[in-house]
Amino acid sequence: MNLTLYIWRQKGPDETGKMERHDARDVSRDMSFLEMLDVVNEGLVKNGKEPVAFDHDCREGICGMCSLVVNGVPHGRKEKTTVCQLHMRHFKDGDAIYIEPWRARAFPVIKDLIVDRSAMERIMYSGGYISVHTGGVPDGNAVLISKEDAETAMDAAECIGCGACIAACPNGSAMLFTAAKVSHLATLPQGRIEAAVRVCAMTEAMAGQGFGNCSNHYECEAVCPKGISVKFIAKLNREFMRAAFIKWKRERND
Amino acid sequence: MRFLKSMVGRKVVMAVSGLVMLLFVIAHLLGNTTIFAGSDSLNSYAEKLHDLALLIWTYRPIMIAAVFLHVFFGIQLTAENYKAKPDSYAIRKSLNSTFAGRSMIWTGVLLGVFIIYHLLQFTFQVTDPAISADRNFDVFGRPDVFHMVVRTFRRSAVALVYIGSMIALAFHLSHGIQSFIQTLGLNNEKTLPFFQKYGTLVAVIISAGFISIPVVILAGILKG
Numbered sequence: 147m148n149l150t151l152y153i154w155r156q157k158g159p160d161e162t163g164k165m166e167r168h169d170a171r172d173v174s175r176d177m178s179f180l181e182m183l184d185v186v187n188e189g190l191v192k193n194g195k196e197p198v199a200f201d202h203d204c205r206e207g208i209c210g211m212c213s214l215v216v217n218g219v220p221h222g223r224k225e226k227t228t229v230c231q232l233h234m235r236h237f238k239d240g241d242a243i244y245i246e247p248w249r250a251r252a253f254p255v256i257k258d259l260i261v262d263r264s265a266m267e268r269i270m271y272s273g274g275y276i277s278v279h280t281g282g283v284p285d286g287n288a289v290l291i292s293k294e295d296a297e298t299a300m301d302a303a304e305c306i307g308c309g310a311c312i313a314a315c316p317n318g319s320a321m322l323f324t325a326a327k328v329s330h331l332a333t334l335p336q337g338r339i340e341a342a343v344r345v346c347a348m349t350e351a352m353a354g355q356g357f358g359n360c361s362n363h364y365e366c367e368a369v370c371p372k373g374i375s376v377k378f379i380a381k382l383n384r385e386f387m388r389a390a391f392i393k394w395k396r397e398r399n400d
Numbered sequence: 401m402r403f404l405k406s407m408v409g410r411k412v413v414m415a416v417s418g419l420v421m422l423l424f425v426i427a428h429l430l431g432n433t434t435i436f437a438g439s440d441s442l443n444s445y446a447e448k449l450h451d452l453a454l455l456i457w458t459y460r461p462i463m464i465a466a467v468f469l470h471v472f473f474g475i476q477l478t479a480e481n482y483k484a485k486p487d488s489y490a491i492r493k494s495l496n497s498t499f500a501g502r503s504m505i506w507t508g509v510l511l512g513v514f515i516i517y518h519l520l521q522f523t524f525q526v527t528d529p530a531i532s533a534d535r536n537f538d539v540f541g542r543p544d545v546f547h548m549v550v551r552t553f554r555r556s557a558v559a560l561v562y563i564g565s566m567i568a569l570a571f572h573l574s575h576g577i578q579s580f581i582q583t584l585g586l587n588n589e590k591t592l593p594f595f596q597k598y599g600t601l602v603a604v605i606i607s608a609g610f611i612s613i614p615v616v617i618l619a620g621i622l623k624g
Contacts, residue, residue: 239409
């Protein structure tokens with residue numbers, strides 16, 4: 147099939163970008179979206195033109211590197227699918243496809259469709275970990291965890307940190323990402339210990355990195371390739387209120 | 401006050417102040433329905449309410465605080481959100497967000513202006529002193545609130561302003577009700593669709609209740 151692509155081209159972080167028209171000819175239905183772009187790029191290189199820069203790594207939907215907004219939806223319209231796992235059979239011959247980078251103040255464009263997502267890493271540095279002693283590996287099941295908690299923690303831990311939630315959010319908020327990390331750790335006994343400090347540090351880091359505030363639109367959940375539920379945002383809110391209450395009680399007792 | 405500077409803390413303030421105003425709006429609507437029973441009913445309700453000085457002077461400062469906090473943080477959070485999303489997509493497809501949710505700031509501004517107008521009209525009674533309840537009394541010597549309301553809404557322009565504002569209230573509440581439950585952390589994946597659906601229903605019922613008053617007066621069913 148033949149497609150008309152409108153792709154965001156931007157030479158560098160400080161340059162102004164624009165949508166550029168490219169034609170994709172003889173696209174196979176079996177190609178993935180990124181393979182289709184590979185073919186377009188080969189054509190561009192053959193003609194001595196600059197290929198389109200885009201992020202990718204595993205191409206099997208688990209690394210969180212690919213990051214394209216396809217026709218206004220991060221990772222495209224297919225539910226719970228990263229754009230690398232989106233196949234061309236979901237498009238029709240003659241379709242016009244708009245391809246844009248993640249857009250948020252906290253995600254400056256590096257080049258074309260590649261954005262700098264290190265702001266998410268900096269949220270992680272602020273508290274997305276548990277403090278443990280190094281040394282021997284503890285025995286499996288030495289700390290007992292109920293199946294229910296293990297499942298909840300795993301649901302939250304499914305987040306691959308791609309940033310689609312932020313790209314989809316009308317406020318450029320990293321709430322679903324942060325909530326997934328906070329909930330994943332707060333649900334487990336090892337992470338419970340630092341839960342109050344963590345939720346304060348991570349939400350503060352989120353604001354500090356230029357992400358917006360959550361206003362409960364739930365666009366994030368709709369585009370999440372791992373289907374992370376916004377119930378984790380409610381959990382983050384609970385954890386935050388609990389932390390504020392603990393802090394208030396401690397200050398009153400001092 | 402780190403709580404009032406934090407992202408979630410300010411949202412909690414928005415949720416709680418919004419809830420306080422929602423409870424007031426429900427009480428206000430229930431009180432207003434006395435108008436359907438005629439002039440005696442509304443006027444005696446208004447008089448009894450005024451006699452409860454302790455109640456009035458307890459809720460007034462609470463309402464003023466709630467409105468101030470809601471407006472202040474609403475504008476502040478929205479301004480931050482605009483800054484966090486400076487560039488828009490060439491094509492934008494909304495999947496879960498609603499018109500109501502995206503227009504919260506604008507329905508909020510509309511309601512803010514409406515509240516000022518509404519207070520000037522029925523609390524301070526300066527928009528039309530000739531029909532003011534402070535100057536006109538019914539046969540029992542009570543301030544004639546019924547007469548004031550009916551005469552006000554008989555002017556279709558005023559009635560339309562009220563109907564329009566109450567439609568804005570419906571939109572504001574349909575996002576606001578489900579939103580405060582989420583912000584206060586009272587949601588899980590099972591309750592979320594429930595509160596979204598019934599939050600909108602409650603918003604529509606409240607709005608329709610208020611709208612029914614000018615409609616009934618305009619239609620000439622209530623006369624005074």
